[in-house]
Amino acid sequence: MAKKKALNTGLNELLADIDGVYQGVYETIDSQKIRHVHINNIQPNPNQPRKDFDEEKINELAESIKQHGLLQPLIVTECPDASYTLIIGERRLRAAKLAGLEEVAVIVSDIEQHKLRELALIENIQRENLNPIELATCYQALISEHNITHDELSQRLCKSRSQITNTLRLLGLRKETQNLIAQNKITQGHSKILIGLGEKDEETIIQSILGQKLNVRDTEILAKKIKEKKHIAESNETGIKQDSMSSSHIEKSKLKELQKILQHYRISTRAHTNSITLIFSDNASLQNLIESLHQNSINH
Structure with a gap:
């Protein structure tokens, strides 16, 4: 219990780090603590859970940076080789490169290296529009690393427990289905219907969604029909087995008589x-x- 409590405290500290970076750093930072570094000396956080970025929004941000400059410094941690690892601001870093900036303003944080992954996870959950699969992966990583329940995570992230649980259930779908959700080829509304189906039925419904452009309501109807058909088949199979057993019992009884x-x-x-x-x-x-x-x- 003591270990779990310590882990939970660590998660609260991480959340406080995030809030401090966003709410306090930019307002109270001494200008002397801001460094200007070459943009190529900043490497992305290798533990960044976000894999897909909206290119259109990155382009829009790049145009804004061209006109007004980078208004908020990036948050980085300094590496032993004098380079920097990005903690917060990957969209801005990408846009700044696209805008042609050679130097950018950074704030060097003393956050420990082992916290980088957790900070990246929480920063993305709180500040970015992750796709449902990325979000589920972040939730699962925090739950595993801190040994906490869905309810405890929901309290710390200020999200409902049902939202946490339903999102995590997406990780039980086939990898192919998860990729379609991540690529927004099927909606989260569609994906909820697929949860709990067998792989074969899941694949059948996916093909129908893509091939026939089924909306969520039509998908619900199809899933219901498949479940009913499966139930009837299972009931018939059970009935045949029972009849066979009954017939066998009668034949044995006759033979004894x-x-x-x-x-x-x-x-x-x-x-x-x-x-x-x-x-x-x-x-x-x-x-x-x-x-x-x-x-x-x-x-x-």
């Missing part, structure tokens, strides 16, 4: 003629057998 009836008679078999001969001592014995077999037939 017949053996019981025939045990009082002499039986002779002839393999070459595939025949069984019953030998009776008198007509009364024969009549008793006929009546027993007849009664057994009526009962079944």
Whole structure:
């Protein structure tokens, strides 16, 4: 419990770091603490969870930087080789390069190296419009690294528990489906319908969404039909098995009764003629057998 509490405290500290960077640094920073460094000396955070950036928005930001300059310094940490690793501001760094800037203003933070990944995760969750799969990956990484529950993460990120849980469930879909969600080829509304289906049914519905341009409502109807059809097939299969077991039980029961009836008679078999001969001592014995077999037939 103590270990978990310590990890949770660490996450709170990281959140405080983010808030401090955004809310306080730019307002209170001494101009002497701002450095101007060559843009090529800044390397992206290798732990940056965001993989896709909106190129149109990057271009718009680049045009703004050309006209007004880079209004807010980037946040970096200094490396032993005198280069810098970006902590916050990858969109601005990309746009600044696109705008042709050679030098940019930076604030050097003393954040420890091992916190860079977690800071990148939280910074993206709080400040960027991640696609649902990237967001789910960030959530899962924070949960795993800090050994916390969905509810605890939701409280620390000020998001609903259901939003956290539903987003994480997307990671249970096929990788191909996750890629389609990340590329915005299917919506998050579509993806919620796919959760819990088998891989085969998931693939069938995906093909229909893409091929027939199904909206969310049509996709719900298709998923319902597939589930109902599967349920009927499973019910029929169960019924067949039960009938087979019942029939087998009846046949065994009949065989036992017949053996019981025939045990009082002499039986002779002839393999070459595939025949069984019953030998009776008198007509009364024969009549008793006929009546027993007849009664057994009526009962079944």
